[in-house]
Amino acid sequence: MNDQEIPFGRRGPWIRTPPPGPVSSGLAARLSEVESRNVTYLGPDFPVFWAEARGANVRDADGNEYVDLTGAFGVAVAGHNHPEVVNAVQEQAPVLTHGMGDVHPPARKVELLERLDALLPWPEGRTVLASSGSEAVEIALKTALLATDRPGILAFQGGYHGLTLGALATTAREDFRHPFRSRMYGGVRFAPFPADTPESGQASLEAVSLELDRARRQGEPVGAILLEPIQGRGGVRVPPAGFLAELAALGREHGALLVLDEIYTG
Ligand SMILES: Cc1ncc(COP(=O)(O)O)c(C=O)c1O
Known part of the structure; x- marks a missing residue:
């Protein structure tokens, strides 16, 4: 009661x-x-x-x-x-309820972005405000392409990154992908997301490494490694300690940026 x-x-x-x-x-x-x-x-x-x-x-x-x-x-x-x-x-x-995009931004936006910037753990951060998770993922993927000039993406089995066309290509859900397959970017590779054990983490990193090598050999080098730090819709799957740091290091070796989709985890 x-x-x-x-x-x-x-x-x-x-x-x-x-x-x-x-x-x-x-x-x-x-x-x-x-x-x-x-x-x-x-x-x-x-x-x-x-x-x-x-x-x-x-x-x-x-x-x-x-x-x-x-x-x-x-x-x-x-x-x-x-x-x-x-x-x-x-x-x-x-x-004022809204501004006008790129030419008449609301004056208060400056204050908001300055405050967000002050919270970032690195200097000279830059922010793009977005209204959905898919949009944020698309922005991150475009940023990675501009920064690396490498179109390939590596994502993870069980991952969910949204349903807009760019994000959908990285979402590992066949039910959502199937009807739109003909429109989706084909340069996304999927690696297994690890269970929370060191062995599983190691196996996943090895699979990532193989995929990154294969992508380079095939002339589609990967510029973005995209994952949820904890998979949400995939079943609240937590990777083993140290996995993300090792993945980032592997990415650096191969010239790929690590993109963390924290839409679900916050
Ligand atoms: C990890 C993750 N990324 C992206 C999205 C997509 O967000 P939205 O539905 O706001 O586009 C979701 C939605 O559940 C999500 O869980």
Whole structure:
């Protein structure tokens, strides 16, 4: 039983009706009439529509309350509807809601990027703001190509990097790739993502090394090694300690940049 004395935002879970409840199911039926079927997963167990959130709690459309241990993939890592975030949005919205791309950037953007820059662990960082994970991956891959002049990409089995055409080529999910195969960049190689043991890490590094050599011999040198530091959608797979550092070193030997997709891990 939920203790209703404790404010919403700080309380434990409270299930009134097994999710998805009738309101969620009704919304799913309506959504399926108006949204393209590639966006929301429609099955017996999902979607569960969210109606409201605060702090650690989310309330679904049927009134069930949850503790969101994911922080909504990190988007709400400061807590849902954190007062400082809400205040900042309310302050800015009546002043200027958007700029105009490359010619009329919003004045406040400078302040934001300066603050992000101050958080970076290296000097003279440069930022590109993006609105989705796929977009961030595409930006990273383009940056790696510009920096190395090597078009090849090495990604990992089980990895998920998004569904836009460039990112999709690096996402190792056949169900998503299959319909778009004819449009996808073909220069992506996949190596096994290691289990959390030193032996598995070593085997993965050897496979990476072989692929990097093979790519060079075939005239498609790899400029970007792309991976999630912990695979998220692939099943929360953690590589062994030291694996990422060794992978980065291997990349340096072969002239390839290590690109960490931290969309899921934060
Ligand atoms: C690791 C990772 N990269 C990229 C993406 C793509 O993000 P988006 O769906 O915002 O394009 C996701 C989405 O789940 C992800 O988990």
